[in-house]
Amino acid sequence: MNEILKMKAPNRPEVEVLGPTYEEGTPQGETTGKWSNKLSSRAEILKYLQTGQRYFFSPTNEGFGSEKRKKPA
Amino acid sequence: MTDKKIQSVDQATLEMIEKSHQDGCSTVFDRAENMKPCPIGAEGSCCKNCAMGPCRVPINKSKEETPEDHNKRKGVCGATAETISARNFARMVAAGTAAHGDHGRRVTELFMAVAEGKAPGYSIKDEQKLLQLALELGVKVGDRPNNEIAKDIAEILQKDFSRQEGELNFIKRAPLKRQAVWRQNGVTPRGIDREVVETMHHTHMGVDQDYQNLIKQATRTALADGWGGSMIGTELQDVMFGTPSPVLSQINLGVLKEEDVNIIIHGHEPALAEILAVVSQDPVMIEYAKSKGAKGINLVGMCCTANEILMRHGIPIGGNFLQQELAIVTGAVEAMIVDVQCIMQGLTDVAQCYHTKIITTDERAHITGSTFIHFDELNAIEISKEILKMAIDNFPNRHKNVRIPQVKTDMIAGFSHETITYLLGGLFRASYRPLNDNIINGRIRGVAGVVGCNNPRVTHDDVHVTLVKELIKNDVLVLQTGCSAMATAKAGLMLPEASKFAGEGLASVCETVGIPPVLHLGACVDNCRILTAATAMVKEGGLGDDISDLPVAGCAPEWMSEKAVAIGHYFVASGVYTIFGVTWPTVGSKELTDYLFKGLEQSLGGKWDFEIDPYKMAQKMIAHIDLKRKALGIDKSRERVLYDMAMRRDLEK
Numbered sequence: 001m002n003e004i005l006k007m008k009a010p011n012r013p014e015v016e017v018l019g020p021t022y023e024e025g026t027p028q029g030e031t032t033g034k035w036s037n038k039l040s041s042r043a044e045i046l047k048y049l050q051t052g053q054r055y056f057f058s059p060t061n062e063g064f065g066s067e068k069r070k071k072p073a
Numbered sequence: 074m075t076d077k078k079i080q081s082v083d084q085a086t087l088e089m090i091e092k093s094h095q096d097g098c099s100t101v102f103d104r105a106e107n108m109k110p111c112p113i114g115a116e117g118s119c120c121k122n123c124a125m126g127p128c129r130v131p132i133n134k135s136k137e138e139t140p141e142d143h144n145k146r147k148g149v150c151g152a153t154a155e156t157i158s159a160r161n162f163a164r165m166v167a168a169g170t171a172a173h174g175d176h177g178r179r180v181t182e183l184f185m186a187v188a189e190g191k192a193p194g195y196s197i198k199d200e201q202k203l204l205q206l207a208l209e210l211g212v213k214v215g216d217r218p219n220n221e222i223a224k225d226i227a228e229i230l231q232k233d234f235s236r237q238e239g240e241l242n243f244i245k246r247a248p249l250k251r252q253a254v255w256r257q258n259g260v261t262p263r264g265i266d267r268e269v270v271e272t273m274h275h276t277h278m279g280v281d282q283d284y285q286n287l288i289k290q291a292t293r294t295a296l297a298d299g300w301g302g303s304m305i306g307t308e309l310q311d312v313m314f315g316t317p318s319p320v321l322s323q324i325n326l327g328v329l330k331e332e333d334v335n336i337i338i339h340g341h342e343p344a345l346a347e348i349l350a351v352v353s354q355d356p357v358m359i360e361y362a363k364s365k366g367a368k369g370i371n372l373v374g375m376c377c378t379a380n381e382i383l384m385r386h387g388i389p390i391g392g393n394f395l396q397q398e399l400a401i402v403t404g405a406v407e408a409m410i411v412d413v414q415c416i417m418q419g420l421t422d423v424a425q426c427y428h429t430k431i432i433t434t435d436e437r438a439h440i441t442g443s444t445f446i447h448f449d450e451l452n453a454i455e456i457s458k459e460i461l462k463m464a465i466d467n468f469p470n471r472h473k474n475v476r477i478p479q480v481k482t483d484m485i486a487g488f489s490h491e492t493i494t495y496l497l498g499g500l501f502r503a504s505y506r507p508l509n510d511n512i513i514n515g516r517i518r519g520v521a522g523v524v525g526c527n528n529p530r531v532t533h534d535d536v537h538v539t540l541v542k543e544l545i546k547n548d549v550l551v552l553q554t555g556c557s558a559m560a561t562a563k564a565g566l567m568l569p570e571a572s573k574f575a576g577e578g579l580a581s582v583c584e585t586v587g588i589p590p591v592l593h594l595g596a597c598v599d600n601c602r603i604l605t606a607a608t609a610m611v612k613e614g615g616l617g618d619d620i621s622d623l624p625v626a627g628c629a630p631e632w633m634s635e636k637a638v639a640i641g642h643y644f645v646a647s648g649v650y651t652i653f654g655v656t657w658p659t660v661g662s663k664e665l666t667d668y669l670f671k672g673l674e675q676s677l678g679g680k681w682d683f684e685i686d687p688y689k690m691a692q693k694m695i696a697h698i699d700l701k702r703k704a705l706g707i708d709k710s711r712e713r714v715l716y717d718m719a720m721r722r723d724l725e726k
């Protein structure tokens with residue numbers, strides 16, 4: 001179902017984009033939606049926490065986004 | 074009869090109210106008709122804190138109050154309307170904080186028992202959340218077994234209940250600037266129990282008689298709820314039962330099944346419900362149900378326990394707070410198993426009209442006329458089987474008057490902070506960046522937390538649903554918990570298809586990410602997940618330095634409990650504009666109300682507001698969001714343009 005759609009884009013003529021690629025239907029089964037099962041070892045979990053939750057757990061401890069500053073708030 | 078208020082916008086509720094009358098049985102809807110609220114208590118102008126009173130100091134609403142009139146409004150001890158109203162407000166915050174704090178304490182005790190291997194039936198299900206907490210609390214990870222790490226975490230968090238000095242552990246989770254605001258204002262909570270006890274002391278006759286100082290202590294107490302008791306409960310529940318991730322289920326009384334043994338689990342603490350979810354699937358129990366003439370066992374949730382087991386197991390929800398008695402009115406419920414909080418004593422009266430057994434399970438919450446079975450978490454499986462067996466044995470006692478309304482709706486729940494982060498970027502680029510970017514470019518105007526209870530003083534579910542529809546129509550992403558989440562789920566707003574009700578910008582983001590425009594974040598205790606999400610938005614950058622800079626607003630449109638006041642106040646104290654519906658508990662004192670609605674903003678960055686009409690509520694929330702957008706300089710929507718090489722070359726010229 002790799003449908004190509006034509007869509008309006010800001011400041012550009014109409015563009016072609018890839019349409020929906022998901023499968024029709026309702027997800028079934030116990031593990032549906034349980035994304036964290038994809039991390040299988042402790043090392044993988046820790047790595048994910050240090051990147052995915054970097055605002056809280058980055059090992060560099062330098063702060064991110066609004067808190068990446070020289071002087072403390 | 075013509076001016077009689079419509080009792081609900083929910084078809085199943087209306088059907089069951091009618092059936093209750095046919096069956097000669099009265100419910101909360103009838104009691105609310107017969108018992109009008111006391112006008113003096115409603116405005117916070119009644120004090121019964123000593124035996125010289127009770128003293129009533131109501132405001133004269135028929136004319137403008139002169140200073141002389143105001144001066145006369147004093148209790149026997151001389152307490153002013155301000156003091157009386159502030160004391161009442163602070164006591165509501167203390168009671169709410171105590172409820173969530175005690176929930177958190179019980180969870181911590183169970184967590185310690187699990188770590189020590191003393192609670193068969195429970196385990197550490199979510200290693201990721203365990204390690205997350207270990208990193209946050211400075212617990213060594215290395216190659217240590219999970220239960221050793223858990224024991225260290227339990228020991229650290231247990232101290233938050235009894236700490237006398239210092240700060241609660243999760244205070245450090247807040248944005249740095251927010252922590253500084255709390256410290257400057259002297260409201261950083263020390264220990265959860267200490268803040269509750271101090272509030273009770275402040276509000277005792279003849280102690281604190283300065284309304285601003287009373288609110289200061291109420292603030293410290295509320296923060297001990299949001300960033301203390303509630304947060305500890307939520308985080309440790311996640312470790313033991315799993316951090317919620319998206320799950321499809323159904324909601325409303327139509328989830329009850331005529332041929333099955335229907336068991337409703339109602340209350341707040343998920344320890345018993347978690348085990349029942351497992352034991353009700355046990356083939357031996359199912360066979361036992363069949364031996365009594367049923368087809369199977371149907372476990373259904375009610376109130377916040379429902380949210381807990383929905384998010385983690387996909388167990389369907391029977392309904393929200395005002396539907397608890399109506400579930401029994403179907404005549405198809407063999408047992409309603411309850412623990413603590415939001416359980417109406419009226420349940421036992423309603424149960425007498427049918428065959429339902431009301432089973433209380435917690436030493437803290439007995440109900441006259443119910444059957445008490447003490448739920449000991451250290452012997453959870455055996456006790457759950459005993460309870461289940463009692464329910465099954467009751468199946469043959471069903472009366473003839475069974476009618477289950479054929480009303481139920483699909484819903485998706487389970488949007489924890491962790492899951493939102495993952496959904497916005499996947500495993501390799503998990504981040505709040507897409508959310509912040511879409512707020513900055515204006516596709517999403519802002520974020521609203523809409524939470525709280527039901528209240529029979531307003532049309533059931535109407536204010537929740539109307540408000541949330543109005544917000545999403547205006548491109549405001551809505552995060553929900555508690556009975557409020559259930560109201561909009563019943564209206565079909567917790568499905569990706571609901572983006573058809575959303576404004577163009579919000580709909581485009583929801584369709585891209587594949588999420589509904591209204592996200593279910595859990596039970597009332599999980600309101601702290603909204604605090605964590607708001608903190609992540611701040612830390613991601615581009616939306617200011619503090620939660621008070623964010624284009625966000627909070628609301629409890631149909632609130633009724635003291636817990637709601639504690640929650641509302643911790644949102645205000647965390648920098649959020651928070652608006653309540655139904656009634657406002659301090660209108661007896663104009664000075665105090667002005668302080669809560671305006672004055673607090675100068676020191677804490679957040680403030681209270683009150684509005685009954687859902688459209689006006691939405692307008693006020695959106696106006697506040699727009700004000701914050703203006704302050705951030707993002708009030709004009711900007712489309713991001715992807716530049717190709719030709720456009721870049723043009724730029725360079």
Ligand code: SF4
Pocket residue numbers: 120121122123124125126127128147148149150151152157278279
């Ligand atoms: S504390 Fe004061 S206002 Fe309250 S009941 Fe006693 S005398 Fe009346």
